[in-house]
Amino acid sequence: MTGDHTLVDKIWDLHVVADLGQDQSLLHVDRHLLHDLSGTMALEEVNDKGYTVHSPELAFATPDHAVSSEPGRDDDTGGRSGRYVRGLREGCAKWGIKLFDLNDAAQGIVHVVGPEQGLTLPGTVLVCGDSHTSTHGALGALAWGIGSSEVAHVLATQTLVQTKPRQMRIRYNGSLSAHVVAKDLILYTIGKFGVDAGSGYAIEYAGPIIQALGVDARATLCNMSIELGARAGIIAPDDVTFGYLADKPFAPKGGQWDQALAHWRALPTDPDARFDKELSVNVADIEPQVTWGTSPGQITGISGNLPDPAQAKDVSERQNIKAALDYIGLAPGQALEGVPIDRVFIGSCTNGRLSDLRLAAEIVKGRKVANRVTAWVVPGSAPVKKAAEAEGLDKVFTEAGFHWREPGCSMCVAANGERVEPGARCVSTSNRNFVGRQGPEARTHLANPAMAAAAAVAGCITDVRKLAS
Amino acid sequence: MEKFTQLTATAAPLMRQNVDTDVIISIDNLMSQPRAKLGYFAFAPWRFLADGEENPEFELNRPGFRDAQILIAGRNFGCGSSREMAVWALSGMGFRCMIAPGFGDIFANNCTKNGLLAISLPENRVNDLAHAAEQAAGDTSFTIDLETNIITSPKGDTIPFEIAAGDRDALLAGLDEIGKTLQHGNAIAAFQARDRLARPWIYGVTVA
Known part of the structure; x- marks a missing residue:
């Protein structure tokens, strides 16, 4: 045609x-x-x-x-x-x-x-x-x-x-490194282009990498379009x-x-359609991503360090970084890897599907949740929960010390008292690390399900690639 | 919905980037407070200190800006959640107009539905206006005229602005959008009648 x-x-x-x-x-x-x-x-x-x-x-x-x-x-x-x-x-x-x-x-x-x-x-x-x-x-x-x-x-x-809306296409090319998943693709995209890059647009995600994704992974990617504006x-x-x-x-x-x-x-x-804007992403550069601040665009690969406001390009950027670091309780230039955590939340409309739970369970299997951490798995739906239980994933999680809960938005939106305590730090598979999003003064680091699982067992933000066999 | 034609009021700068609707109104407050009280809880994490006292350093708590009805904001204001209570909270705080380099798309839409005018201007224009507002603290003579699409600063500088024609008409008339759309009832019925034949799988779905 x-x-x-x-x-x-x-x-x-x-x-x-x-x-x-x-x-x-x-x-x-x-x-x-x-x-x-x-x-x-x-x-x-x-x-x-x-x-x-x-x-x-x-x-x-x-x-x-x-x-x-x-x-x-x-x-x-x-x-x-x-x-x-x-x-x-x-x-x-x-x-x-x-x-x-x-x-x-x-x-x-x-x-x-x-x-x-x-x-x-x-x-x-x-x-x-x-x-x-x-x-x-x-x-x-x-x-x-x-x-x-x-x-x-x-x-x-x-x-x-x-x-x-105006129309944008983002093409993904190259080959993905091991343990880099849809969540990392979208977080990286948000970090690269900015949280308002998509304002006024509908975005079509395209390219061989996207075609190779399953529906659950595609859902994760499309889910955070709003975090791209x-x-x-x-x-x-x-x-x-x-x-x-x-x-x-x-x-x-x-x-x-x-x-x-x-x-x-x-x-x-x-084939001959024109978009108002075309962007591309080379996925070969991407490692597992973790947010460090209070906006999904404040993100780094796991091996990266936090920014230093002193090196910001302008006053507004400096104030932005400083406010985020103050809230999140971390120092300029520090490494993200090794930062101790208190909570882990695996779930949400971003990462609460069966394939997400499988990714997390693979890391959790045979390990224990660190003493200092309270870790929750909240399946995205009753069918997800049932299917996970049929595969024994619930046992993997509970034997490791995770809480296995009923489906809902839970700690992503923190609407019903299911929240992170003030000042506590959470690695979360959800979509927003805003000020107060997971509870007043809660500190959120967004990551993929395997990274969240790795953080739960390590007791700190860690590189899942070091735990995976 | 309330009409918006012309507004002469104080303007307050809040030049932070990416202010999200969660910080404008938290989930706890939007669930537990009646609509009429949401204004008191707008920007609560910034507006109040841990002991519940007002934070004197928060931009909108400063003398001269407390009665502002025009908010001059940083990039991507109102990003994030679709919660319409963010608009209700701003409205409850007294704001009728927001000026920024850009807004969250859903938030901007919600503003229009509630009679609030959201004006996008180039970043340097917004910065100039923020500067003018800072200098004019307490001066109530910023004017936003939606009939002429002109902003006038207290010093008399005029800045033209653009807004989608449909949104402008809706704000000027204060129309009830549902009532207006229901006037297209026949077109909607005709669409569905055609569509039921073309895409029968969309309609009347049940589980066998």
Whole structure:
């Protein structure tokens, strides 16, 4: 096929309900995912304002943000979640929205549930009141996060008023070193280009390295597009995508599958398509990454040292580095390797999938969590948890001294008291190391699951390559 | 939503880079506080000391800037989480307009939905405005005019700005976007009717 359309162009064009002028389009939303914070609030707003939910068949909900991950949990465990979980349940029941309820076999983090249930499909427009909605781009969906006013707008109209984003393509070339995974690719990309490099863009990730990634790894990559400033990140659907979707519960079946497949195969960017911006990354340079500061762009390879504000290029940069070092409690120029830690969190919409848990378990097997460390594994969903248990991963973790918990956002968003203590230091597989993100005065270092596992057993930030056989 | 046409007020500089929505309003506060009280908790990690007292060194706590309604901010203001409560908190603190070299995309969108004007300007322009605001501490005569797209500093300097036409119209009119979109109800129904035939796998999905 010849043409000059990008993947995003094609999806966009298929979803325009009306041209509103002034560069704005009314876009149809195919999949609307709701969770227990913005979803609950928007359902309440729809109620308060007397709107009707337009297309409940296209909305799907699960509680994840506010819920406890404590084994044996209920709606109120942790003390904060009850109002949100019940609000979501009531709203879904009122309108007939499919809910994967707390402790259902399919409940989990909304960005794990969507792909895993086959709700996230190539060529769809998918939105959710959460900035990590970019995750769903892993399957070739045009997916982005929205605020709760827009969630209410989608509920009431099944559309969004949108201006088409500019388009960027990032190509990954070269060959990956051992123990360098998708999390390192995206963290490195953020460090290299900056946390606002993607502002105003939808990003297509491309190149042989991306095509070789499995869906879980693609999800990790697309997930952190927002940490690059982009609302949407997307990867062309291919046989990896289709193989993943073939047996998913809500994916099309039979004749509809064949019809969908023909549609999906025509979606990838045409050879002559032009992007507003093209970047490339040579992955051969990348080693396992760890953040040192309070922004995901404040990152170094594990063998690197912290920056010295005295060597910053300008005053603003100097202040930035100094503030981050003060908060994180580390000295200018110091090595990151060997810094003692208190907590490890393995989970989240970034790294809470089965392949993530396998990577971590491989390092943990036959070892013990260091005395000073409290380490948690929070599977991204109930199916992830079940599959991990079937492989015995839960035993690997618990025998090493990890806590094995119930699915949810947990310590990534720290919404329900599941947090890092003030001043304590955590190696986390989540996506944000912001000031206070994991709790007031909590110090977060973002890393891949194997690096987090290595830190748990070493008791300090360490190079997983030294532990791996 | 409240209209935005013209605003004459104090401007406060907060020239930190990459201010994220978590620091604008924490998850604890957004979950436990009613919307009307979120303003008090905006920037809490910076605004208050560990003992709960105000931090006198925080930019927005300084005399002359406490009643500011215009925020002049560093690059990538409002990055991170989609939490709309960040906008509610800023609004609750009194802000109606933000000027920065760039904003988090979702945050900027949330601003428009809540009648707050987010203006992007080149970094040197923002730095000049921050300098002017610093010098004019307490002077309430910064003017933002959305009808003419002009910012006027207390010294009378004028700076033109651009904003997406659709956003501008929405802010000027203070329209309810849902009500406006529902006027396209027939087009939405027609789209879905066509689409059900073209992409039947999108609709009515259930597990066998």
